[in-house]
Amino acid sequence: MTTATTRRHERRISPVFLAILAVMAVTGWAVWTDFAASPGLAVFLFVTSAWVVSLCLHEYAHARTALHGGDITVGAKGYLTLNPLAYTHAVLSIVLPVLFVIMGGIGLPGGAVFIEQGRIRGRWKHSLISAAGPLANVLFALVCTAPFWLDALDGVPLAFRFALAFLAFLQVTAAILNLLPVPGLDGYGVLEPWLSYKVKRQIEPYAPYGFFIVIALLFVPAINDGFFDAIDALMRSLGVPELSRYCGSQLFRFWQETPEFCQV
Template sequence: MTTTTHRHDERRISPVFLAILAVMAVTGWAVWTDFAALPGLAIFLFVTSAWIVSLCLHEYAHARTALHGGDITVGARGYLTLNPLAYTHAVLSIVLPVLFVIMGGIGLPGGAVYIDRGLVRGRWKHSVISAAGPLANVLFAVACTAPFWLDALDGVPTGFQYALAFLAFLQVTAALLNLLPVPGLDGYGVVEPWLSYNVKRQIEPYAPYGFFVVIALLFIPAVNGAFFDAIDALMRALGVPELSRYCGSELFRFWQEQPEICKIG
């Protein structure tokens, strides 16, 4: 009885996550109904809270697949409660990605939860655990873009379309960045179990810097252009107009002067 109760507590959804979810729901309603006096502020709060929810789901996906893969310690660490404050790297997982969205409008991948890899047996299980986080972003992006590629936008307010387009853009960028086979990112975690011992030993000293190298490379115009060209191609494939994503990004920064083409309400 005690063990069962303890396991239930380890998997009970955190009030912190529920509060963030409530903010997303209320601000999403405000955007949909154009209830807010400042539409841009409502979009900012909706996209930010939804982005944090997606980050929590990203980390939860890692933890849940690790649990089924053999790491029974993830529950005791609080990873199954969706509480962002329980993450090993709360700053990398939540704070830094949110700041990058505010400053640069890019979906930055966060720091992963700690997985006891010694408890996981089998290379495929290790790969699936690493891939689960980006897959959560992919599914979130599919949900956000569904009204676009299903041609189901009739009755969807313009401001809400803009918000969904920008939120989808963040999910796509986060998924693509995270799937890069660079040490420190989930993409490397997918391929790492299949590398030889010697190769892994040679790469290991550089693993802590891979994340920062990727961010630095994005400041190189040629790399930045190629990356965002790929993002734009994916967004078009998902049926999202460039104008919707652009206006969502501009309205998100409600403290700036809004382009006339994007003004709503």
């Protein structure tokens, strides 16, 4: 299938997404130039808007892959416009992840595009559709960390460097959480087409609770420590110092006092 199976207006980028993109650009410029009176507020607006942009791209990746896989209904549902208001569960895909970033500084996976699975033929296509969303987060993370692993930080203002590090951290956590083989998450969606009918029927009753079980497990100290230790190790392998990510999260919480060594 190609985009010829959708109408032009079904693929037109939404003004809502363009507005969010404009906020990201303007606040990113404010962070870079130190234009804002409060650098913390500028970092907050930049990271939040960029995070919402990444969530839209995540869902778009699912929908676009589904379109090419055979589900031509995604266009009529508004999924190809990047409009977050078109999602079937905007609260789960946008509002809840943003709240978790504000409260806990973690990239919470969402899930909101409804794919008509019966239109998709082939197990590989089903798996690829599920994988497309987290892969969008991986690509976003690579873009954010590029200045670090390319050793191209000369001339990059400290506040912008911290903001990029924190934004990359959110993308990495979202990708890893979403790729867990837990019912309700994309990782299980990748695996599900290869399971037997009997196994899928046994797992099906627990699918609505998988997401919440993962969140609850993150409140277990041992699991929480192990998870974030692994994230920090991965971030360091991408050239991002733990201090940069930490300072980015501190600047993001502009309503709290920023540690002296993170002030810019």
